[in-house]
Amino acid sequence: MNNFETNSEATAEPVATTDLLVVGAGIIGLAHAALAQQAGLSVTVIERDHRAVGASIRNFGHACITAQHGEIYDMAQAGRRHWLDFAAKAGFWAIESGALVVASTETELQVLREFSASRPEGQVGVLGAEEVRARLGRENTDGIRGGAFLADDLRVDPRTTVGSLATWLNGQDDAAVHFNTTALGFGAGTGRKARVETSRGAYEADQVFICVGHDVDHLFPALAAEHRITRCALQMASAPAPESTTIVPAVLTATSMLRYDAFTRMPSAPALRAEVEAASPELLEIGANVMFTQRPDGTLLLGDSHSYDLAQPPFLAENTTDRLLRAAARVLDVDSLAVAERWQGIYASSDVAPVLVRDIAEAITLVSVTSGIGMTLSFGLAEANLAARPLTTATTTR
Numbered sequence: 001m002n003n004f005e006t007n008s009e010a011t012a013e014p015v016a017t018t019d020l021l022v023v024g025a026g027i028i029g030l031a032h033a034a035l036a037q038q039a040g041l042s043v044t045v046i047e048r049d050h051r052a053v054g055a056s057i058r059n060f061g062h063a064c065i066t067a068q069h070g071e072i073y074d075m076a077q078a079g080r081r082h083w084l085d086f087a088a089k090a091g092f093w094a095i096e097s098g099a100l101v102v103a104s105t106e107t108e109l110q111v112l113r114e115f116s117a118s119r120p121e122g123q124v125g126v127l128g129a130e131e132v133r134a135r136l137g138r139e140n141t142d143g144i145r146g147g148a149f150l151a152d153d154l155r156v157d158p159r160t161t162v163g164s165l166a167t168w169l170n171g172q173d174d175a176a177v178h179f180n181t182t183a184l185g186f187g188a189g190t191g192r193k194a195r196v197e198t199s200r201g202a203y204e205a206d207q208v209f210i211c212v213g214h215d216v217d218h219l220f221p222a223l224a225a226e227h228r229i230t231r232c233a234l235q236m237a238s239a240p241a242p243e244s245t246t247i248v249p250a251v252l253t254a255t256s257m258l259r260y261d262a263f264t265r266m267p268s269a270p271a272l273r274a275e276v277e278a279a280s281p282e283l284l285e286i287g288a289n290v291m292f293t294q295r296p297d298g299t300l301l302l303g304d305s306h307s308y309d310l311a312q313p314p315f316l317a318e319n320t321t322d323r324l325l326r327a328a329a330r331v332l333d334v335d336s337l338a339v340a341e342r343w344q345g346i347y348a349s350s351d352v353a354p355v356l357v358r359d360i361a362e363a364i365t366l367v368s369v370t371s372g373i374g375m376t377l378s379f380g381l382a383e384a385n386l387a388a389r390p391l392t393t394a395t396t397t398r
């Protein structure tokens with residue numbers, strides 16, 4: 001058992017006993033809980049906040065499947081059907097939107113051609129300038145060389161998805177989500193069960209998944225240090241779409257191609273990096289991935305910058321937002337965008353591996369996506385983690 005002090009509400013008897021206990025009601029925790037519930041297990045989720053307000057509501061809502069590579073790509077693809085399935089069950093918004101990569105130079109287009117040739121027919125369609133213009137709802141093709149359409153990508157509305165999933169889960173047999181309940185310590189419980197001490201007493205379960213996002217460094221500092229985890233802070237903004245345009249796919253640009261593995265492996269990727277370094281150093285300086293998605297109400301979610309540190313200052317640099325907005329405005333062919341909101345999101349980042357899954361004690365597993373693609377991986381990762389730790393029957397009651 002970790003050292004911890006329980007508060008006055010804690011008792012020796014567990015307040016709940018369940019097949020599976022999940023700590024954290026972000027998308028990673030809820031994906032584990034939802035798949036386990038569907039497999040017939042009793043499930044409880046505890047979340048320290050009154051509702052989840054972490055990375056899972058601050059992002060683009062883009063299941064960026066196609067741009068992944070290797071095992072991570074397989075995991076992203078495995079999660080795709082679950083996204084659609086739970087959207088139907090829980091009633092949250094999800095669309096098979098695909099993603100549009102806009103190329104403004106020949107080098108960018110060449111990377112997209114190479115990428116298309118490396119994938120099965122139809123998965124990555126190379127587009128002419130006119131097709132890109134039409135998908136962006138623009139009037140002209142100025143500055144557009146061409147692009148690509150990534151057919152398998154999905155989009156959800158990040159503001160509402162995890163809330164809807166938690167509400168749905170709470171309404172299912174043998175499932176509960178307990179908000180305002182903070183996990184304080186982890187150890188052995190009755191028999192072979194794991195035990196989690198919380199701000200509202202102890203919980204016991206046959207299996208615990210700890211899915212606390214970037215707070216992994218607070219709860220497990222030694223493990224976080226071993227996995228070289230830092231916090232990546234991203235600046236985001238929202239704005240109404242120009243002229244009420246509807247843009248169905250997630251929209252990516254050259255700076256996106258520098259960040260996703262599937263593109264950086266292409267033969268022309270080094271030339272692309274050199275080109276962006278020469279043409280847009282101000283974007284590389286802020287670690288930009290100039291991209292946007294559109295919420296169902298028409299609002300554009302615009303971003304993003306990346307800065308890495310062990311602790312993140314809360315201050316948003318106006319200069320960073322300006323650069324991102326100017327770049328997005330160029331893609332949309334408008335003079336400016338009228339910002340409605342700005343915010344910071346944080347995720348755990350590691351150069352060791354894109355995902356940290358570690359059995360830290362008997363029946364207790366830590367899960368953190370350490371690469372900024374947690375929406376994309378959530379259900380595929382949960383499927384793999386549950387399959388690796390089979391719990392066959394609903395043995396416990398709450």
Ligand SMILES: Cc1cc2nc3c(=O)[nH]c(=O)nc-3n(C[C@H](O)[C@H](O)[C@H](O)COP(=O)(O)OP(=O)(O)OC[C@H]3O[C@@H](n4cnc5c(N)ncnc54)[C@H](O)[C@@H]3O)c2cc1C
Pocket residue numbers: 023024025026027028029046047048049051052053054055056057058059060061062063064181182183184211212213214215234235236303304344345346347368369371372373374375376377
């Ligand atoms: C700006 C931004 C844009 C992004 N865009 C995308 C994108 O488009 N596509 C994509 O795939 N990924 C994207 N990501 C990454 C993605 O959002 C994250 O990888 C993912 O949301 C992580 O989910 P999570 O459940 O691990 O973390 P979170 O959503 O942060 O949830 C963790 C939860 O654990 C709770 N918690 C923490 N400690 C405790 C405790 N002790 N007890 C109980 N509860 C606790 C927290 O309150 C929180 O609700 C983006 C991230 C950011 C910040």
